[in-house]
Amino acid sequence: MHPVMKDIRLVTFDLDGTLIDSVPDLARAVDAALLELGLPTAGEATVRDWVGNGSLVLMERALRHAITESAPSGMDRKSSHEVDADLLARAHDGFLSHYAKDPASRTRLYPGSREALDGLRAHGLPLALVTNKPAAFIAPILEGFGLQDHFSLCLGGDSLPQKKPDPAPLLHVAEHFAVPPRACLMIGDSRHDIAAGKAAGFRTLAVPYGYNHGEPVADCGPDGVVESLAELV
Ligand SMILES: O=C(O)COP(=O)(O)O
Ligand SMILES: [Mg+2]
Numbered sequence: 001m002h003p004v005m006k007d008i009r010l011v012t013f014d015l016d017g018t019l020i021d022s023v024p025d026l027a028r029a030v031d032a033a034l035l036e037l038g039l040p041t042a043g044e045a046t047v048r049d050w051v052g053n054g055s056l057v058l059m060e061r062a063l064r065h066a067i068t069e070s071a072p073s074g075m076d077r078k079s080s081h082e083v084d085a086d087l088l089a090r091a092h093d094g095f096l097s098h099y100a101k102d103p104a105s106r107t108r109l110y111p112g113s114r115e116a117l118d119g120l121r122a123h124g125l126p127l128a129l130v131t132n133k134p135a136a137f138i139a140p141i142l143e144g145f146g147l148q149d150h151f152s153l154c155l156g157g158d159s160l161p162q163k164k165p166d167p168a169p170l171l172h173v174a175e176h177f178a179v180p181p182r183a184c185l186m187i188g189d190s191r192h193d194i195a196a197g198k199a200a201g202f203r204t205l206a207v208p209y210g211y212n213h214g215e216p217v218a219d220c221g222p223d224g225v226v227e228s229l230a231e232l233v
Helices: 023-036 044-050 055-070 085-101 113-122 135-144 168-176 191-200
Strands: 010-013 127-130 153-155 184-188 203-206
Touching: 010 168, 023 044, 023 055, 023 085, 044 055, 055 085, 085 135, 113 127, 127 168, 135 153, 153 168, 168 184, 168 191, 184 191, 191 203
Parallel strands: 010 127, 010 184, 127 153, 184 203
Antiparallel strands: none
16 A cells, blocks of 8 residues: 555545546537537647636636637737626537537546556445536446446535535545545545645645646645556555
8 A cells, every 4th residue: 555545544536637538528528519609629638728627617718718719810818818608608508418428438547547446445445536527427437437336425516516626525525434534535636636635634645647737736735646546556
C-alpha cells in the first residue's frame, strides 16, 4: 500500500481525468451541440481544458469560445464573451442529449485505474465516486468498463445542491459510511478535488495526467501525487 493510504478506511475517487479519459466523447457531444446552433466547433484539445466543473460550465466555456471565434473582427471582445441564458440552456440540452446517446465509446480507462480499484476492493475498503458530471451518466460509463459493482456510493454534480470544490459531497460520503473525514482519502486530477478534499478534512491524493486547466495539480498542495493509480496498491 502507498504511504498515503495509512489508516485510510474509505477511498473516494473523482471520475473524469482521474479514472477515465472521457474527453473524446465529451468533445464530440460539445461539438455536435455547437454545430446545431450554427457555431464553430472546439475540438478535443480545446475541450480538454474545460472539463471539471460540470456540464453547464463546460457548455458556458464552449459558448464563450465559439462566440469569440465567430465574432466579426473589431467587435468588442468583452461583449462577445457574454453568454445569453437561453442560448446556454439550448446548448446544454443539446450537449446532454448527444452525450447520452454515446457517453463512452471513445472513453478509456487510464492505465492503473482497474488495478487500483480491484486492489482496494480486495483489501476490503469501501469505494465512493464523486464527480461533477451529471449523475445520469455515471452508471452507463461504469457499466461499459464492468466497474459498476466496485463503488458502494456514486454522486454526480447534480446529486446534491453543492458540487466540488464545495466539501458537501465528500462530507455526505463520509457520513454515509460513518467514517471520520480524517480516515477518508479523496483522489482527483484537479484543484477542485483537492480543495473539496481539504475543506472536508479528507486526506488528498492527486494524479498529474488529467484536466487541471494547464496548472500542475501538485501546486494545489495534495498530501501526495501518484503518476499511476496502480501505485496505490
Ligand atoms: O466536469 C465534469 O463533468 C467532470 O468532472 P469530474 O472531474 O468531477 O469527474
Ligand atoms: Mg476530474
